[in-house]
Amino acid sequence: MIKITPKDIEGSIEIVSSKSLSHRYVIAASLALGKSKIENILDSDDLVATKNALEALGAKIDESIIQGSKIKKVHDIIDAHESGSTLRFLIPIAMLQDEPIQFIGKGKLPERPLNVYQDLFENTYHYKYLSNKELPLEVKGPLKSGVYKLPGNVSSQFITGLLYALPLVQGDSKIILTTPLESRGYVDLTLQVLRQFGIKIEELENGFSIKGSQTYQPGNYYVEGDYSGAAFFVAAGLIGKPLLLKGLNPDSLQGDKTIIDIAKQMGGKLEFTNEGLMVYPSNLKGVEIDLSQIPDLGPILMVLACYAEGKTLIKNAERLRIKESDRLEAMVENLTKMGAKMTVINDSVLIEGKCFLNGDVTLKTFGDHRIAMASAIAGMHAKNPIYLDDEKVVSKSYPTFFKEYVRLGGLVEWIK
The missing domain is CATH 3.65.10.10 (Enolpyruvate transferase domain)
Incomplete structure (x- = not known):
């Protein structure tokens, strides 16, 4: 007190330093096949959760130096702690590989809604709550290309998670927003960082068109x-x-x-x-x-x-x-x-x-x-x-x- x-x-x-940009840079660098340097990463609980999650998926992070890799399961459990960004950004990324991974969290996080991903994934992939529609959540890919329809008036974190993951799958994809996009600024940040790492996304009137089999390019950036x-x-x-x-x-x-x-x-x-x-x-x-x-x-x-x-x-x-x-x-x-x-x-x-x-x-x-x-x-x-x-x-x-x-x-x- x-x-x-x-x-x-x-x-x-x-x-x-920006929490939103720190998350996005660290994730993009972890998906790049090479070494990146991201300076001024926010030192906070949420970023610790994101960095640990990415290391559980194959990245190696030593302060500002990030060695990315192809997504693979290194640990069975990803602890998002209380970070909604970590959880929602990383679920589609974890589904790029074909082994089951559990997401856990604490505080209010287990209760925060994930219904957008549930609607997208539950009938097509292994997407299973282990406790009454709350975390732990177990997911398994591999994620496939396709048309992903979701509301635009929900957290932009769902859109960002898909924007990061879909360029890495084989085949082209579309994200179609069924309602007007809210939190536009956060999606703009995502698109900015993706462009910096060599990922091309085409904006549509009601969503995004994403070429498959793209490659994240490593780079050196500073978080504002x-x-x-x-x-x-x-x-x-x-x-x-x-x-x-x-x-x-x-x-x-x-x-x-x-x-x-x-x-x-x-x-x-x-x-x-x-x-x-x-x-x-x-x-x-x-x-x-x-x-x-x-x-x-x-x-x-x-x-x-x-x-x-x-x-x-x-x-x-x-x-x-x-x-x-x-x-x-x-x-x-x-x-x-x-x-x-x-x-x-x-x-x-x-x-x-x-x-x-x-x-x-x-x-x-x-x-x-x-x-x-x-x-x-x-x-x-x-x-x-x-x-x-x-x-x-x-x-x-x-x-x-x-x-x-x-x-x-x-x-x-x-x-x-």
């Missing part, structure tokens, strides 16, 4: 800063004191780069300089925000809305309910405890701004890294101290979050 005493943070920070993680410090700068965020790519394809556009829409003052993204204290106003493409920004945008003048409507937040926690309910519980005025309407939330958040409360992190970080930023500018029950959960995506928070002047006390 930690105690956060209200105090604005200030200064400059090198933003943690993470906009999903930067969003917490963007919020801190807007409601507190100036912050300079370094390491972000102004031309990034990361979907959560939208935090800049939303902040400006709310009246925020931000600008890219030669040193990085400069964020200034601003008088914010309430707006309408659509989360369908940017669900990971939901928790911190709810905090920003509390400090904005007027009402903010955050809509299409249904996918917040199937993350590491029900992030919609978690943030409503925490912010309401602090005095926020929030109304949940189906999968939207209406927030009355300028709530002047209080404190003197213990908040749950719900085992969720983004709830912990968003709550910490809310507490930074509250009237009184807050307590967080488990700060260690940030190790999933931003292990140095509280270390940086303190370095920037934040007041954090660790309580045994």
